[in-house]
Amino acid sequence: MGNFLSGKVIAVTGAGRGIGRAVALACAEQGAKVVINDYGVALDGSAPSSEIADSVVKEIEAAGGVATAVADDVSTMAGGRRIVDTALAQYGRLDGVVCVAGILRERMLFNMTEEEWDPVVATHLKGTFTVFRAAAAVMRRQRSGTLVGFTSGSHQGSVSQANYSAAKGGVISLVRSAALGLHKYGVTANAVAPVAHTRMSAKVPMELKEIGEPADVAAFVVYLLSERAREVTGQVYTVAGPKIAVWAQPAELRAVYADASADGGGWTPEKVAEVVPEAVGIDPMPALARLRDPKSPA
Secondary structure (H helix, E strand, C coil): CCCCCCCCEEEEECCCCHHHHHHHHHHHHCCCEEEEECCCCCCCCCCCCCHHHHHHHHHHHHCCCEEEEECCCCCCHHHHHHHHHHHHHHHCCCCEEEECCCCCCCECHHHCCHHHHHHHHHHHHHHHHHHHHHHHHHHHHHCCEEEEEECCHHHHCCCCEHHHHHHHHHHHHHHHHHHHHHHHHCEEEEEEEECECCCCHHHCCCCCCCCECHHHHHHHHHHHHCHHHCCCCCCEEEEECCEEEECCCCCCCCCCCCCCCCCCCCCCHHHHHHHHHHHCCCCCCHHHHHHHCCCCCC
């Protein structure tokens, strides 16, 4: 047993399989008491079962750790709150939450239905919000805590996963908002974009040239939850096997202003068409470049 998280209480959603399970096991191995949440659904979100969460608890207990299962739906406010309430009831505090839970329902944008859009956004984005919201209230009172959201490189865009891509982009903005809003209370918030062999990564509609295992991601998450990362907040990290990378913060690249002294002032379509292509231009889209040329290093 390690001691990176000794004395801490950590809740992990989607902890029944894949990366979530690896994170939960790593937290327990490093001394944390762990709340295991998994609704136990299939990849598309169907057929929930409590057995998945219970099995991970048994695995942790067999190794000498401490854990509690909560088989609840994070896409509901009540579900997110119960995860946090369970931590408080069982262990008296909550030091970190890691929101890994997610599902996929793939379809091209022009064919995607409401039934394929809503559950994916609800599980990934709202499911992160419900847990963050309940945990933030506790951590604000404690004046300490760590929020970890899970995003994806697909936040850049996806050919056949617009629902998933949109939700993962939303997670990044939610994490940055949490980092800003909770900083004065001693609470940090960060996002991890994992690239690892899981049942979900098997559905990615492109070749993943850099990919690792769930344990690689778990090690990084343990670091974020530890006291060693107390000053780390508002960041988005990729973990892909041996690679750890940080994403740039959003920033304007170039700007141009209308000539207010010109006749009429302000912008007209003609002025925009004349000035913008040269003065502002575009920012090349790496994902689009790879679609056009799979060998492109972009």
